[in-house]
Amino acid sequence: MKIVAVLYPGPAEQHVDHSGLDVLGSTEGALGLREQLESEGHEYVVLSDRDEALREHLPDADVFITTPFWPTYLSGDDLRRAPRLKLVLTAGVGSDHVDSDTAAELGITVAEVTGSNVVSVAEHAVMQLLTLVRNYIPAYQQVVDGRWDIADIAARSHDIEDKTVGIIGMGQIGQRIALRLKGFDVRMLYNTRHRRSSTEEAVFGARFKHLDDLVAQSDAIVLSCPLTSETKGMFGEERLRSMRPGAWLVNIARGQIVDTDALVRVLEDGHLGGYAGDVWYPQPAPADHPWRSMPGHALTPHVSGTSLEAQQRYAAGVQDSVRRFLAGEPLQDDYVVA
Structure with a gap:
């Protein structure tokens, strides 16, 4: 399976935070999925360049992960160019950047981590x-x-x-x-x-x-x-x-x-x-x-829903959704948008 995640770039500087919580929503944090997916033999591509993601990685992706804060706008034409795509997952809440009607028509599930933020x-x-x-x-x-x-x-x-x-x-x-x-x-x-x-x-x-x-x-x-x-x-x-x-x-x-x-x-x-x-x-x-x-x-630059605590919640929701998808299990009902 090929899983593609388009996330915002990691912090340019090293920040000191005493909470012990990681920045999971960035390319560096990779939603905490890298070790799990790569150990299971899946290809996990994490990048911040949305054009590159659409051009080079969407056409053969099985799962595409995006965020409301650094959204990849997926039109109907984009989705039609991805014959293997089965799941578009928003790491957060709000999937209006995805053409959900076309996704439903093509049998692609659109989901988000309801309540995480x-x-x-x-x-x-x-x-x-x-x-x-x-x-x-x-x-x-x-x-x-x-x-x-x-x-x-x-x-x-x-x-x-x-x-x-x-x-x-x-x-x-x-x-x-x-x-x-x-x-x-x-x-x-x-x-x-x-x-x-x-x-x-x-x-x-x-x-x-x-x-x-x-x-x-x-x-x-x-x-x-x-x-x-x-x-x-x-x-x-x-x-x-x-x-x-x-x-x-x-x-x-x-x-x-x-x-x-x-x-x-x-x-x-x-x-x-x-x-x-x-x-x-x-x-x-x-x-x-x-x-x-x-x-x-x-x-502010759409940071409200990505506090360190919120990142732990939406990363956990993404991890659960990806695990269920790979296991052939249904996603949580309240996560499914289309």
């Missing part, structure tokens, strides 16, 4: 929300620049208590975001495809609202919904401008849910208080991506 992403979302509300990035930049202008920072720094936070998408991540925000004494609204029970709403401390009402009533909005035909471009210019003046938007879902150029315009003219997020399109984002230089942002 939910804690990490939820914590990241709350961190980025607080970063915006407290105007943290400009304050940090003052320290770097040797400045000390308190009034400049305080003019856009707020308490989050008593604010209204809207959460769009109340899956495993959205639920954890809500639970973590309860301690801040915020008013929480949510919108999701399937409304939760009254008991669940009481536990989360959130009330269901139709999307337009949630947008109009929220001081801050967190996007934690999947990328679908319905959510792609959901926050275009009209919806962005329907948000409250000075409101904050956090996107830990997918970059394509927010219109790239419209967001830049809305931030440049000062309608929104700021934008934070961890997701881009495409990924990795090119050096000239307009979000890098727009005002009022607190963006």
Whole structure:
């Protein structure tokens, strides 16, 4: 069997970490699979060059492993060029970079490690929300620049208590975001495809609202919904401008849910208080991506779901899935996307 994994490059420098946890999601860590697979006589190719992977290794691969953080975009044409391919596995959560419809048509299983990153992403979302509300990035930049202008920072720094936070998408991540925000004494609204029970709403401390009402009533909005035909471009210019003046938007879902150029315009003219997020399109984002230089942002390069603890979880899920595949056993049901 030939197993191909396209992972982000290993750390350029040696880092000291006292947790004892390894960086398993990089080419160097190789998801902890190398010793097992090579000892069993399988060919295991691990690389970071996505073009090389598609050009030279996909056509004769039996298993192809990718990640949401360093995704290999697999189109229908790509999949049709891989007659041996039986499994596409995402080391993490979110397989929208794979043409799942074509995969199903060709008998290729698409799977991901469900739940492996939910804690990490939820914590990241709350961190980025607080970063915006407290105007943290400009304050940090003052320290770097040797400045000390308190009034400049305080003019856009707020308490989050008593604010209204809207959460769009109340899956495993959205639920954890809500639970973590309860301690801040915020008013929480949510919108999701399937409304939760009254008991669940009481536990989360959130009330269901139709999307337009949630947008109009929220001081801050967190996007934690999947990328679908319905959510792609959901926050275009009209919806962005329907948000409250000075409101904050956090996107830990997918970059394509927010219109790239419209967001830049809305931030440049000062309608929104700021934008934070961890997701881009495409990924990795090119050096000239307009979000890098727009005002009022607190963006990160899709690292939310790949903390050292999350890496242990999604590497373990990949190891289990590969073992099951090689043994001819079914994958865990909740891992299967298509």
